[in-house]
Each structure stands twice: as C-alpha cells, then as structure tokens.
Amino acid sequence: MNLGELVSALNDFASLSLAENWDNVGLLVEPSPPHTVNTLFLTNDLTEDVMEEAVQKKADLILSYHPPIFTPLKRVTWKTWKERLVVRALENRIGIYSPHTAYDAIPHGVNNWLTKGLGDCTSIPLHPSAAPSHPTKSTHRVEFCANNTEHLDTVLSKIKTIQEISCLATLPARVEGEEQTRVSLNCSQKALLEVVAILSQDNPLYHKTEILLLQKPLLPHTGMGRLCALSEPVSLSDIIERVKNHLKLPYVRLAMGVGKTVESPVKKVALCAGSGSSILKGTEADLYLTGEMSHHDVLDAVANGISVILCEHSNTERGFLSELRDVLATHLLNKVSILVSEKDRDPLQVA
Numbered sequence: 034m035n036l037g038e039l040v041s042a043l044n045d046f047a048s049l050s051l052a053e054n055w056d057n058v059g060l061l062v063e064p065s066p067p068h069t070v071n072t073l074f075l076t077n078d079l080t081e082d083v084m085e086e087a088v089q090k091k092a093d094l095i096l097s098y099h100p101p102i103f104t105p106l107k108r109v110t111w112k113t114w115k116e117r118l119v120v121r122a123l124e125n126r127i128g129i130y131s132p133h134t135a136y137d138a139i140p141h142g143v144n145n146w147l148t149k150g151l152g153d154c155t156s157i158p159l160h161p162s163a164a165p166s167h168p169t170k171s172t173h174r175v176e177f178c179a180n181n182t183e184h185l186d187t188v189l190s191k192i193k194t195i196q197e198i199s200c201l202a203t204l205p206a207r208v209e210g211e212e213q214t215r216v217s218l219n220c221s222q223k224a225l226l227e228v229v230a231i232l233s234q235d236n237p238l239y240h241k242t243e244i245l246l247l248q249k250p251l252l253p254h255t256g257m258g259r260l261c262a263l264s265e266p267v268s269l270s271d272i273i274e275r276v277k278n279h280l281k282l283p284y285v286r287l288a289m290g291v292g293k294t295v296e297s298p299v300k301k302v303a304l305c306a307g308s309g310s311s312i313l314k315g316t317e318a319d320l321y322l323t324g325e326m327s328h329h330d331v332l333d334a335v336a337n338g339i340s341v342i343l344c345e346h347s348n349t350e351r352g353f354l355s356e357l358r359d360v361l362a363t364h365l366l367n368k369v370s371i372l373v374s375e376k377d378r379d380p381l382q383v384a
Contacts (some may be wrong), residue, residue: 034368034369035068036066036069036093038065039073041162042364045364046139047135047136050133050135051139051162052133052134052138052172053134053195056100056134056135056332057103057133057136057235058100058132058133060128060129060130061100061131062100062119062122063128064122064127068093068126070094071091071093071363072092073096073365073372074086074093074372075354075371075373076097076098076354076374077099077347077351077374078352078380079095079099079101081321082375084118086374086375088121092133094129094181095122095136096131097129097130098131098353098354099131100131100134101115101129102119102129102131103250133228135270136353137305137307138296141214143307143350144258145259146257147304147322150260150264151272151276151302153263155262158255158259159259159305160258162251163194163248163251164250166185169189169222171197171200171220171247172220172225173222173246174200174244174245175229175232176245177215177242178206178208178215179214179216179238179241180213181349182214182222185203190220191273192231195220195227196224197220197221197223198221199219199220203261208262227243237261248323252280257312258304258309258312260316261301261303266298267290268297268340269289269299271299272342273285280344284383287341287343288340289340289343290334290335290338290340290341291337292338292339299340301318301348302319302320303318304322305323306323306348306349306351308322308324308326308332309325309329320340321339321342324347324350345379346379347379358373
C-alpha cells in the first residue's frame with residue numbers, strides 16, 4: 034500500500050477526532066513521496082533500541098502508540114534522542130504514525146483489551162466521547178417569536194448577512210392566543226453574539242428569545258476509561274492474580290482501601306490504561322486499575338475505601354499490540370506485513 038492509503042485506513046480504524054485535544058496524533062514523520070509500505074512495525078514506545086530494530090527489519094512505517102514527538106522540536110540534530118529518532122527515520126525512509134488516545138477511546142482499543150483481564154464483565158466508558166460534529170458545526174440554536182411581519186423581515190435580512198448561520202426557518206405559531214411567527218436558527222458561538230446584538234435592538238424580540246446549547250450525541254461504547262461490572266463478585270486477591278496473568282507481570286503494586294483486605298469482594302472496577310488519575314478520580318468503585326497515579330490521588334482513593342492496583346504505565350498498554358496486529362491485518366486486508374517490536378519494554382524494573 035502507498036503511505037497515503039495506509040494512513041487513511043488507519044484513520045478509518047480509529048478516528049483521530051477521538052483523541053484528547055492535548056494529544057499529538059496522526060502521521061508525525063513522512064518520507065518524501067512516493068512511499069510504499071510493505072512492513073508496518075508496531076511498538077508502544079519508540080526508543081532508539083526499537084528504532085534500530087525497525088531499521089533491521091526493514092520497516093516502512095512505525096506505528097508507535099505513544100507519540101515520540103510531543104513537545105515541538107526547534108531543531109533536528111544528533112544531540113537528543115528524540116531528534117535522532119527523526120533523523121534515523123528519514124535517513125531510512127521510515128514513516129512514524131501515532132494514534133495514542135484515539136486507541137484509548139475506541140470500543141476495540143486499549144481500555145477494552147484491559148477489561149479482558151478482569152474476567153466476565155460488562156463495561157461502559159467513564160468519559161464517553163461525543164460525535165465530532167452533529168448536525169453541523171453550529172453550537173447554539175436561537176428561537177424567538179414576532180407578530181409584526183414587516184419588522185420581522187427587516188430583522189431577518191440583517192441576520193442573513195451573518196456568517197456561520199444555518200437551518201434558518203420560520204413557522205406560524207400561536208402564542209397566548211395571538212398569531213405570530215416563530216423563527217429558529219442554528220449558529221456558531223461567534224455568530225450567536227451578532228444575532229443577540231441584532232435582537233437586543235428590539236426589546237420585545239429580545240425578551241422572547243430562547244438560546245439553546247446544541248449537545249453532540251454520545252458515541253456508543255466509545256470514550257476514556259471503563260467502568261466494569263463483574264458478573265460475579267470475586268476477592269481482591271483473585272483480581273490481582275487475573276491482572277498479573279493478563280498483563281504477564283510477576284508483580285503489581287497494591288494500595289488497600291480503608292477497611293478492606295485481600296479477601297474483600299470486588300464487584301465494580303474502574304480502569305484506565307496508562308496514567309489514570311484524571312479519568313478515575315471521583316468514580317465510585319471497589320477498585321481502581323491503572324498504570325500509574327499520583328501519590329495524593331492514591332491516598333484519596335484509599336481513604337474512600339477504594340483499593341488501587343498500579344502496574345506501571347506502559348504495562349497496561351503494551352500487551353494490546355499483539356491483539357492489534359491481528360485486528361489490523363484484517364482491517365488492512367492483509368496487504369501489508371505487520372510486526373510487533375521485540376525490543377519494546379517498560380523502562381522500570383525491580384532492582
């Protein structure tokens with residue numbers, strides 16, 4: 034596949050609009066065209082060891098879950114390791130693509146994979162994702178009534194000159210026994226200010242105006258984090274073993290909720306791959322499962338009787354790559370060879 038076709042297919046697999054607004058996702062490094070991709074190389078973190086592996090395996094595109102370029106680069110030299118990644122990628126005609134939080138949000142993504150370690154359960158997103166745009170780019174609906182047709186025509190002629198107005202409609206209406214005309218329109222935040230300015234010039238119209246915020250519909254099974262309800266309660270010690278087996282870890286870190294023991298039943302689990310403090314905070318559950326949390330957020334959870342399992346940041350993500358390889362092979366119609374890095378690993382270890 035050529036690079037453009039592959040990037041388009043990857044974007045279809047997980048829309049980048051689902052990524053958090055602080056994130057840096059999509060195609061980050063692009064070799065000069067034309068660029069054909071025969072080998073797609075998957076990694077959780079793109080380190081220099083992983084880059085060397087990608088070069089040796091003749092990768093044409095690296096899909097790095099974490100974006101190796103996050104803060105802006107002011108130069109591309111050989112002095113820092115992230116700059117060297119870009120240099121090596123371009124020298125060897127390797128593109129770099131990162132999906133990051135887009136893969137966190139999708140129903141078939143990282144958080145969904147993490148739930149599979151809990152056993153039989155149902156789950157819903159902790160922070161559901163909204164549709165990127167619906168029904169238009171408008172953010173507000175304005176409605177008002179008028180009983181003077183000639184005056185209304187003058188107002189409407191002014192409104193029609195405003196940019197970012199849509200769905201302008203007039204309908205006959207009966208208000209308090211009087212025949213009137215109801216006007217409704219959709220508009221952007223910027224256009225709303227101009228519409229209100231026009232209507233405020235006429236006190237009767239202004240006092241009859243309703244402004245509604247247009248809410249985007251929530252996407253089913255899509256969003257950040259997961260709240261999981263186990264089909265049958267199990268002990269905390271059983272959950273710990275299930276998580277260790279799923280993530281292939283010899284140990285996890287545990288903070289026991291006040292009043293809880295390893296035999297306490299767990300029915301409801303809130304989880305978030307990676308760093309979960311901001312997603313999990315305030316959620317009612319028996320257990321929080323994530324890679325890392327701030328010290329004070331762990332203390333808050335424990336004080337509220339919620340136990341916490343921490344597995345280190347990338348350990349809650351990396352195992353997804355094997356599943357991703359198989360799912361992407363089907364999505365891409367087996368048109369490219371997909372490899373998973375053998376050098377990619379969590380930087381932390383027990384000494």
